[in-house]
Amino acid sequence: MDESRIAIYDTTLRDGSQGEGILFSLEDKLRIVKLLDDLGVDFVEGGWPGANPKDSEFFSRAKNLGLKTRLAAFGSTRRPGNRVEDDEGLYRLLQAQTEVVTVFGKSWGLHVRESLGIGATENLDLIHDSVRYLKRHVPTVVFDAEHFFDGFKEDAEYALSVLGAARDGGADCLALCDTNGGTLVTEIEKIFSRTVATYPLVPLGIHCHNDCGLAVANSLMAVTAGAVQVQGTINGIGERCGNANLVTVIPNLMLKMGKQTGISEDRLKTLTSLSRLVDELVNRPPRKDQPFVGMSAFAHKGGIHVSAVLKNGRMYEHVIPEKVGNQRRVLISEQAGRSNLVAKLADYGIQGVDGADPRLQELLGEIKDLENQGYQFDGAEASFELRARRALGRMPVYFITEGFRVIDERRQREGNDNIMGAEATIKIKLGSADLHLVGEGAGPVDALHTALLKALAGAYPGLTGMRLVDYKVRILQGGGTKAKVRVLIDWQDETCQWSTVGVSDHIIAASYDAMVDAVNYKLFKDQSFSMQ
Numbered sequence: 001m002d003e004s005r006i007a008i009y010d011t012t013l014r015d016g017s018q019g020e021g022i023l024f025s026l027e028d029k030l031r032i033v034k035l036l037d038d039l040g041v042d043f044v045e046g047g048w049p050g051a052n053p054k055d056s057e058f059f060s061r062a063k064n065l066g067l068k069t070r071l072a073a074f075g076s077t078r079r080p081g082n083r084v085e086d087d088e089g090l091y092r093l094l095q096a097q098t099e100v101v102t103v104f105g106k107s108w109g110l111h112v113r114e115s116l117g118i119g120a121t122e123n124l125d126l127i128h129d130s131v132r133y134l135k136r137h138v139p140t141v142v143f144d145a146e147h148f149f150d151g152f153k154e155d156a157e158y159a160l161s162v163l164g165a166a167r168d169g170g171a172d173c174l175a176l177c178d179t180n181g182g183t184l185v186t187e188i189e190k191i192f193s194r195t196v197a198t199y200p201l202v203p204l205g206i207h208c209h210n211d212c213g214l215a216v217a218n219s220l221m222a223v224t225a226g227a228v229q230v231q232g233t234i235n236g237i238g239e240r241c242g243n244a245n246l247v248t249v250i251p252n253l254m255l256k257m258g259k260q261t262g263i264s265e266d267r268l269k270t271l272t273s274l275s276r277l278v279d280e281l282v283n284r285p286p287r288k289d290q291p292f293v294g295m296s297a298f299a300h301k302g303g304i305h306v307s308a309v310l311k312n313g314r315m316y317e318h319v320i321p322e323k324v325g326n327q328r329r330v331l332i333s334e335q336a337g338r339s340n341l342v343a344k345l346a347d348y349g350i351q352g353v354d355g356a357d358p359r360l361q362e363l364l365g366e367i368k369d370l371e372n373q374g375y376q377f378d379g380a381e382a383s384f385e386l387r388a389r390r391a392l393g394r395m396p397v398y399f400i401t402e403g404f405r406v407i408d409e410r411r412q413r414e415g416n417d418n419i420m421g422a423e424a425t426i427k428i429k430l431g432s433a434d435l436h437l438v439g440e441g442a443g444p445v446d447a448l449h450t451a452l453l454k455a456l457a458g459a460y461p462g463l464t465g466m467r468l469v470d471y472k473v474r475i476l477q478g479g480g481t482k483a484k485v486r487v488l489i490d491w492q493d494e495t496c497q498w499s500t501v502g503v504s505d506h507i508i509a510a511s512y513d514a515m516v517d518a519v520n521y522k523l524f525k526d527q528s529f530s531m532q
Contacts, residue, residue: 005260006253007229008246009142009175009205010036011045012278013058014074015243016233021284027469027490028281029058030065031497032234035274037069040263041246042229043100043142045072050092059096072100072142077130080118084133094137101134104144104177107162108151120158124165131169142229143171144207149183152191160198173203173229178218181211181241188218192225205229208244210236215244220252223259234278235290247275251292251324265323272325280379280488280499283472297321298328345392348385353392363391373503374476374486380501382491382521383514389524398523399456400429401516406444406508422447428455445471445511452519462526463519465493473507487511491518496525 013029016022024032029046036044046062047055062071073096078087093101105127106112112123127143134141143166145151151159163174176195178188188206195204206222206229208215219230230253236245253259254268272293279286288296298321300309308315313328321328341364342355353360366387367377377384389395404426410419424439424447439451445468453463470490475483487502487510498521502513 004258005228006223007042007173007205008250008261008263009043009045009072009229009231010041010233010246011074011207011231011243012036012233012237012246014045014047015231015239016237017047018239019237019242020239022237022282024054024281025470026054026057026061029054030061031490032278032281033062033067033069033071034065035277036234037065037067038267039270039274040261040267041069042262043072044069045074045102045231046096046098047073048075049073049096050075050089056092056096059098063097070100070140071098072102073098074102074104077103077105077126078133080116080122080126084129087130090130090133093134099138100140100142101138102142102144102175103130103134104146105130105162105166106147106151107145107159107177108147109155109158110150111147124161127162128165128169131166131171135170140172141170142173142175142205143169144175144177146177147179148176149178149187149191150180152194153187156191156194160195163195163199163202167199167202171202173205174199175205175207175229175231176222176227177207178209178215179207181209181215183208183214183218184212185214185217185221188221189225192222192227196226203228205231206244207231209238210241210243210245213241215242216248216252219244219249220257223253223257235275235287237278237282245290247271247293248291251319255319255323268323269325277379280376280472281470283474285474292319292324293326298326300328341388345388348388350388350392350394357392359391359393363388366391370503374484375501375503376486377501379488380499380514382498383500383502383517386517386520386524395520395524396527398460398520402427402429402434404448404451404512406447408444424448424451426451426455428452430456430459444508445515448508448512449515452515456519460523463522466491466518466522467493469497471511473510476503485510487514489514489518491522493522498522498525 013032017024033044046058049056049059073093075089075093078084078090084090106116106123112118112120131141131143145162148159166174204227206219206227208218230249232244232246232249235247236242254261275293276286288294291297298317341360342353345353404424407423409421422441422444426437428435435455437451437455439447439454441447441450456463468489469492472488474486476486484505485507488499490497490499500514500517502510504510
């Protein structure tokens with residue numbers, strides 16, 4: 001067993017979704033699992049099969065994505081009194097058809113007595129039976145010892161015997177869970193070391209919650225004590241105070257502790273963009289002060305710090321920002337902004353732009369002004385790329401929008417059903433032609449989309465392949481119904497997915513701007529593809 005190789009086990013889609021205010025759509029879950037696969041995590045826990053239709057559909061669709069990561073289905077040991085062959089929960093786990101099944105069981109006597117209402121020996125039996133049954137049907141079984149550290153502190157021998165029951169059943173890894181998040185770092189080290197000494201040949205993992213603000217520290221301490229698997233979530237989302245934040249754990253493991261993971265140095269550079277995109281998908285602002293990936297993580301504001309860091313970043317930066325996909329921000333330096341912009345343009349295949357090009361300075365000023373208004377391009381790079389290409393004269397004009405009008409209506413039908421509908425009128429200039437089209441839809445955004453595509457369909461038939469897959473609104477500033485809002489919309493066609501953004505004090509105007517960006521991006525993408 002290579003103790004320098006740490007397996008990363010992501011549970012964003014399951015444990016992370018239990019956080020207050022967190023709600024993933026099916027499309028969100030599929031998008032995130034592909035991002036985690038690209039990052040190079042070893043395991044992705046997709047959900048609890050049978051717990052809800054969304055999780056069941058996720059496993060059905062995810063198995064066709066060609067993932068390199070090992071997808072895990074999560075569930076409980078058999079219910080007391082059930083035979084494993086007749087247990088509905090275990091049946092659902094196998095129906096997910098994943099390579100990995102993670103099953104949890106009670107390791108704290110308090111839960112065995114008061115939650116399950118059974119004896120200590122019966123609890124060991126149901127853990128052993130469940131793991132052994134699952135192991136007959138799937139290659140890898142991970143056992144999550146729920147409340148292990150609290151159980152150990154009450155009765156160490158019984159908590160260890162729970163692990164023994166899972167081991168004897170054939171578990172491939174035993175994850176020790178600090179489920180209540182109340183264990184101190186020193187306790188983690190002591191208890192984990194004792195467990196390693198008891199089961200020296202069994203791979204052990206760590207699963208920490210953050211109720212004391214120690215989930216990352218406890219996870220790293222467990223690795224020091226012998227853990228070879230770390231479980232956590234992107235940005236630390238999860239129930240109550242959240243889970244161990246993998247966005248912080250991973251670079252600490254790789255850059256500070258010299259541990260190998262399935263994540264390459266090149267893929268580590270995508271960590272910042274992944275973190276911010278997940279925040280956007282759960283509709284919450286990214287933490288500016290988040291270690292490694294926050295906008296302020298490598299920001300320097302004037303004085304001695306700026307003078308020093310421009311000479312040698314090591315003076316005030318504990319790692320090179322680019323190693324985690326972040327960048328230094330010298331808040332008073334516009335030259336640094338232009339340099340970063342040149343690098344971003346290169347990502348889009350726009351090469352050969354001189355950093356001194358005045359068009360870059362104008363673009364930088366535009367982006368800063370838009371960000372001040374509330375725009376955020378981390379989760380909507382299609383909108384940013386369009387602005388960059390226009391600033392450099394590398395973006396065709398496909399059509400010109402001249403205005404729109406939307407009428408929302410609620411119609412009374414027989415049976416007293418109130419049916420909502422909308423009608424949108426849109427004016428555009430297409431070449432020399434002025435077009436004035438009307439579209440109907442279930443709501444104002446749908447009606448606008450219908451009208452816009454109807455106006456452009458004759459000239460650009462490929463637009464019929466694009467569809468809206470997600471729509472999010474966030475209040476930015478102001479009070480009450482006059483607040484400014486940011487609208488983020490995800491779009492998809494047969495080949496890829498992209499996101500656009502609009503900001504306004506009028507939600508329909510923000511939606512319309514994001515929609516126009518999406519159509520322009522689709523047209524440019526299709527044109528570029530046809531020229532290859």
